[in-house]
Amino acid sequence: MTKAVFLHRADSIYDDAPDVRYEFPRTYLKAVREAVGDWIVYYEPVKAGPRGYFAVAKVREVVESPPGNGMYWAMIAPASYLEFDSFVPRLIAGRPLETALREPDGTPKKGGAVQLAVRRLTETDFARIVDMGLPGDLESVEAARYNVVPPGVPASAQGFAFKGQEAFAAPSARAIVERVERRPYRDVAFRRKVREAYGYRCAVSGLELRNGGGRPEVQAAHIIPVEKGGSDSVRNGLALSGTLHWMFDRGLISVAEDHSVLVSHNKVPGDVVRRLVGPRLHLPQDERLHPHPENLRWHREHVFGRGDPMPS
Numbered sequence: 001m002t003k004a005v006f007l008h009r010a011d012s013i014y015d016d017a018p019d020v021r022y023e024f025p026r027t028y029l030k031a032v033r034e035a036v037g038d039w040i041v042y043y044e045p046v047k048a049g050p051r052g053y054f055a056v057a058k059v060r061e062v063v064e065s066p067p068g069n070g071m072y073w074a075m076i077a078p079a080s081y082l083e084f085d086s087f088v089p090r091l092i093a094g095r096p097l098e099t100a101l102r103e104p105d106g107t108p109k110k111g112g113a114v115q116l117a118v119r120r121l122t123e124t125d126f127a128r129i130v131d132m133g134l135p136g137d138l139e140s141v142e143a144a145r146y147n148v149v150p151p152g153v154p155a156s157a158q159g160f161a162f163k164g165q166e167a168f169a170a171p172s173a174r175a176i177v178e179r180v181e182r183r184p185y186r187d188v189a190f191r192r193k194v195r196e197a198y199g200y201r202c203a204v205s206g207l208e209l210r211n212g213g214g215r216p217e218v219q220a221a222h223i224i225p226v227e228k229g230g231s232d233s234v235r236n237g238l239a240l241s242g243t244l245h246w247m248f249d250r251g252l253i254s255v256a257e258d259h260s261v262l263v264s265h266n267k268v269p270g271d272v273v274r275r276l277v278g279p280r281l282h283l284p285q286d287e288r289l290h291p292h293p294e295n296l297r298w299h300r301e302h303v304f305g306r307g308d309p310m311p312s
Contacts, residue, residue, distance in 0.1 A: 001038035003121040003173070004031060005098065006074070008042050009049070010288045015065065015073075017292070018042055018055060019081035019231035022074040023065055028118040032074050035059045039080075039177060041121065041129055046090070053088035053097070053129050056180055057081040078229045082180055083193050084133025098125050123173040130176045139188050146215040190232040194220035197284040198239035204253065204261055205241060206282045221245045223295040228302075234284075235292040244276060254304035255281055255296045262300070267309040 006022050014023035024032060039058050044051040058080035065071040090096065095106045099122055100113050113119060121129075135141075171179075179185055200216040201208040209217040221240045224230030238255075240248055247253045247268070254262040259281040263273055283290050 001036065002034045003038050003123065003126045004035040004040045005043050005053075005119040005121050006040050007045050007117040009044060009047075014071070017294075018076070019057065019233040019236065020076055022076070023071055024074065024118060026070050026072065028116075029062070029072055031118045031120060032059070032072070033062050034120070035074070036061060039126065040074075041126065051087045052090045053084065053133060055081060055083045056130050056134070076231075079186075079226050079231065080181075081231045081233055082134065082186060082189055083232070083234060084130075085135070085138055085189055085192060086133060088129050088132045097129055098122075124170065127173045127176045128170045130180065131170050134176075134180060134185075134189060136171065136179060138192075139185060142188050142192060186232050190222075190237060191220040193234050194237035195239050197234050197237075197286070197289040198282070199284075201239065201282055202241040202244060203238045203281045203283070204244045204248075204278060205276050206278050207241065209241065217241060219245045221248055223291060224298050225249075230295070233292075234289045236295050238281075238291065241276075248299075249303075251303040251306045252309075253277065254300050255291065256300070257293060257296070259283065259291075262304060264305050267305075 006024075008016055008018055008022065015021070016023050022032075036059050039056060041053050042055040042057065043053050058077040060075045060077040060080075063073050063075060065073050088097070091108065094108075096102050096108050098119065100119060101109050103109055108114070195216060195218055198218070199208070200210075200218055202218050211217065218239045218241055221238045222230045222232075223236050223238060226232070230236050238248065244253065252264050252268050256262055260279060261277055261281065263277055265273070281291075
């Protein structure tokens with residue numbers, strides 16, 4: 001097993017869904033097979049956008065893609081994909097984060113490995129990149145986000161610095177894996193990304209409510225629950241108020257293919273619909289963060305209309 005970097009762009013010509021599968025040509029088959037059972041980092045190339053390194057996931061297996069056209073899928077292990085809390089830049093102080101992309105003097109290499117869609121990644125580089133994107137203090141930062149933080153206490157620390165060509169003070173790869181596998185940590189990371197994507201506004205009601213301390217009341221709902229194989233991708237999430245989150249999980253409301261809101265009218269009182277439910281979802285400005293159609297279809301087919309009526 002070995003860790004790797006997978007290049008992905010939102011407008012890819014390949015049949016990619018980063019939290020489910022990564023399509024690639026035979027050229028990279030050996031390198032991807034080496035990553036089976038191990039973790040990879042997703043990277044957005046320079047010409048595709050500004051995100052740099054943006055997510056981590058675990059490769060479950062490699063299969064030939066159905067068309068039989070010489071393409072393959074790296075299937076992502078369920079509940080392993082996790083987007084970074086903040087994008088990790090390609091360069092720090094002018095130096096690439098990946099050792100394989102640096103010249104002996106630390107400057108970026110040109111051509112060669114830089115252009116590969118799949119690159120092997122050292123344990124140290126993996127730990128450094130993921131630690132920047134998903135810092136160890138994320139839970140405490142979120143807990144203190146709307147509370148008063150004592151002066152002089154940083155909200156977060158990146159946990160490493162360059163010293164010559166190397167880095168120090170980064171956690172081990174094993175510690176990083178333990179972090180990103182831990183459910184409470186993942187819940188915090190998912191909640192932060194979903195609420196941010198929707199501007200802290202409920203996707204169904206359109207309301208942005210905050211308590212006296214400024215804390216958003218909106219919650220992050222999984223469209224396909226994690227226990228049913230759903231991922232922690234923003235595209236498997238909706239920002240919902242507490243009541244609408246409950247209704248969504250119970251199958252009292254759902255979302256159509258055109259993003260109109262569906263209501264189980266024989267189970268939801270009309271006054272609740274009039275007060276809380278808008279005609280269409282309020283979606284993130286970034287189309288890359290819109291709910292994935294397959295996730296919404298799953299909710300319609302497996303959850304919608306199956307719950308009990310709302311209590312009177």
